[in-house]
Amino acid sequence: MRLEAKNSFDRIFYVVEHNPALDIIDTHWEGYASQQDLKVACELGLEILEKTGCAYKLNDNSVLTGPWSQAVGWLEEEWLPRAMNAGLKYLAHVANKHSYGETAGEVMHISKIGRQLEYRMFFFREEAIAWLQACQKQEKSAVLS
Numbered sequence: 784m785r786l787e788a789k790n791s792f793d794r795i796f797y798v799v800e801h802n803p804a805l806d807i808i809d810t811h812w813e814g815y816a817s818q819q820d821l822k823v824a825c826e827l828g829l830e831i832l833e834k835t836g837c838a839y840k841l842n843d844n845s846v847l848t849g850p851w852s853q854a855v856g857w858l859e860e861e862w863l864p865r866a867m868n869a870g871l872k873y874l875a876h877v878a879n880k881h882s883y884g885e886t887a888g889e890v891m892h893i894s895k896i897g898r899q900l901e902y903r904m905f906f907f908r909e910e911a912i913a914w915l916q917a918c919q920k921q922e923k924s925a926v927l928s
Contacts, residue, residue: 784800784801784831784834784835785798785799785800786798786799786800786827786828786830786831787799787827788820788823788824788827790814790815790816790817790820791817791820792814792815794814795813796812796813796814796815796816796820796824796847797810797811797812797813797816797820797824797827797828798810798811798813799811799824799827799828799831800831801831801834801835801837805839805912805915805916806837806839806919807837807839807840807841807912807915808828808831808832808835808837808839808840808841808871809841809843810824810828810840810841810842810843811843812824812842812843812844812846812847813846813847814846814847814848815847815848816847818854818857821854821857822854822857822861825858825862828840829862829865829866829869832866832869832870832871833865833869836869836870837870837871838870838871838872838873838922839871839872839873839875839915839918839919840866840871840873840874840875841875841877841908841911841912841915842874842875842876842877843877843908843911844876844877844878844879845877845878845879845908846879855896858896859895859896863895863896863899863900866900867899867900871900872900872901872918872922873900873901873902873915873918874896874900874901874902874903875902875903875904875905875911875912875914875915876902876903876904876905876911877904877905877906877907877908877911878904878905878906879906880906901918
């Protein structure tokens with residue numbers, strides 16, 4: 784399943800899909816997103832999360848522009864409880880250094896999101912995927928023990 788969101792300029796800025804081969808929810812942000820755009824996109828992400836119950840999410844902000852760290856309060860109060868209720872446990876955030884995405888990632892780390900989910904920020908997508916896979920292996924080992 785794959786969903787897309789367009790911003791106020793009618794450009795796709797968000798793509799979310801469940802990757803069954805990796806067992807992750809893969810989100811990719813691109814271009815500019817306003818605060819309202821962010822909320823619309825997060826609703827799409829929740830839709831896939833609620834349908835799959837996937838515990839692992841990759842949030843790729845490496846080509847996103849526009850400040851959205853102010854939306855972390857909304858994410859904490861509205862998005863996080865629903866995401867956790869749907870099964871989310873692990874969140875890998877990818878951002879470019881010295882970008883709005885990095886600032887948002889740092890804010891998420893110290894917020895409820897970083898305290899209630901297993902959360903890490905990365906500067907390379909491959910490292911984020913490797914961390915999520917390591918989390919999957921660790922969780923499977925714990926279940927088998």
